[in-house]
Amino acid sequence: MKLLIVIPALNEEQSIESIILRTEQAKKYICDNCKIDAVHMVVVSDGSSDNTVSITKRHSDKTNLIIFEKNRGYGAAIKEGWKSVEDADLFAFIDADGTCDPLFFSELCNMIIEQGADIALGSRLNKNSEMPFVRRIGNTLFSLMLSFVANKRIKDTASGMRVIRKSAINKIMPLPDGLHFTPAMSARAILCEDIIILEKEMKYLEREGASKLNVWKDGIRFLLVILENIFLYFPNKIFNAFACFCLSISIVIIYSPFIFYLNNHFLEDWMLYRFLVTALFSLISIILFSISHITFNVVSFTLRPNSKQKKSILYYIFEHPCSIIIAIFCFSIGSLLIFNSFWDRITTGLTNEHWSRYITMIVLYLSGTILILSFFTNKILKLVKHRLTYLKSIN
Numbered sequence: 283m284k285l286l287i288v289i290p291a292l293n294e295e296q297s298i299e300s301i302i303l304r305t306e307q308a309k310k311y312i313c314d315n316c317k318i319d320a321v322h323m324v325v326v327s328d329g330s331s332d333n334t335v336s337i338t339k340r341h342s343d344k345t346n347l348i349i350f351e352k353n354r355g356y357g358a359a360i361k362e363g364w365k366s367v368e369d370a371d372l373f374a375f376i377d378a379d380g381t382c383d384p385l386f387f388s389e390l391c392n393m394i395i396e397q398g399a400d401i402a403l404g405s406r407l408n409k410n411s412e413m414p415f416v417r418r419i420g421n422t423l424f425s426l427m428l429s430f431v432a433n434k435r436i437k438d439t440a441s442g443m444r445v446i447r448k449s450a451i452n453k454i455m456p457l458p459d460g461l462h463f464t465p466a467m468s469a470r471a472i473l474c475e476d477i478i479i480l481e482k483e484m485k486y487l488e489r490e491g492a493s494k495l496n497v498w499k500d501g502i503r504f505l506l507v508i509l510e511n512i513f514l515y516f517p518n519k520i521f522n523a524f525a526c527f528c529l530s531i532s533i534v535i536i537y538s539p540f541i542f543y544l545n546n547h548f549l550e551d552w553m554l555y556r557f558l559v560t561a562l563f564s565l566i567s568i569i570l571f572s573i574s575h576i577t578f579n580v581v582s583f584t585l586r587p588n589s590k591q592k593k594s595i596l597y598y599i600f601e602h603p604c605s606i607i608i609a610i611f612c613f614s615i616g617s618l619l620i621f622n623s624f625w626d627r628i629t630t631g632l633t634n635e636h637w638s639r640y641i642t643m644i645v646l647y648l649s650g651t652i653l654i655l656s657f658f659t660n661k662i663l664k665l666v667k668h669r670l671t672y673l674k675s676i677n
Contacts, residue, residue, distance in 0.1 A: 288363030329353030357463025521574035616646035
């Protein structure tokens with residue numbers, strides 16, 4: 283079994299020689315302590331303008347060197363290094379800044395080989411870590427965000443020391459070229475049910491030289507790539523959260539007029555504005571719940587076709603034949619609310635029905651329409667799924 287270690291480097295003249303020598307010395311230890319027969323090292327200079335390339339060339343007997351004339355990004359460097367050695371069984375990378383110990387690759391390889399992991403990473407969030415406090419906070423927040431939508435969790439979403447099983451590469455691709463390569467990989471692995479990702483605490487030292495990470499700029503980029511992957515695998519949870527928020531607002535706004543009506547059996551004109559805002563947020567929440575269920579089905583049919591999904595209440599509201607019954611009920615109640623007004627309009631040409639009935643009717647009619655449209659949209663998705671399944675079976 284062959285392990286490929288890629289070292290992406292951008293202006294790391296202070297530490298590149300040290301990490302090359304340490305990795306070279308670690309090769310025998312890695313082979314002796316796990317079922318690895320060979321370790322190959324590749325340094326990728328990502329547009330370095332200092333002495334990184336010249337220093338690396340001194341050690342051409344220990345490592346291959348790939349040179350990017352212009353900066354293409356941390357992730358691009360790792361991916362290019364992986365492409366350069368196609369016969370490796372395990373693909374790894376380690377930062378060139380001297381913060382991680384190459385000997386720890388033996389631990390990560392054993393997690394892949396013995397524990398069946400697809401991705402193993404070294405966690406910097408422990409008492410022996412010298413990670414700056416701000417970056418600790420960011421990693422913790424990103425971890426909690428992913429844990430909110432997935433059943434798996436890792437503490438260090440941006441670790442720069444990992445080993446990946448060759449068969450898992452295509453499952454996590456495509457990944458970005460920049461520094462957000464690692465959080466994107468973590469998000470993809472945590473959210474994808476077919477990938478097993480494990481982590482183990484490792485010692486983490488203060489880096490040599492200036493950091494390339496901009497806490498705010500790259501932090502926002504990390505956040506966006508994590509949200510992007512959440513929308514890719516679990517969009518329904520995001521839409522459900524916003525839908526519940528809008529529904530809560532509508533309940534809070536209408537609560538006072540509702541209690542007033544129960545006590546006095548009439549509504550005052552100033553309550554019109556509350557009715558309108560409640561109607562708005564109620565309809566937005568229904569639309570969001572509908573989109574949530576539709577996107578859930580799209581993702582289930584395409585990215586998680588083999589997973590067993592429990593039928594949620596949204597299934598019965600937007601996909602089950604019950605949705606048609608609920609829609610008919612909405613249309614019926616809405617019609618009854620304004621029937622007298624409609625009849626008076628036909629027979630006398632006048633109507634004095636209260637505005638609250640018309641607003642409620644509009645909400646009910648639109649809700650029924652959304653239910654019917656959602657029902658047929660989900661039916662179309664099922665037809666597409668069955669067609670694609672058939673086409674796949676004959677190819």
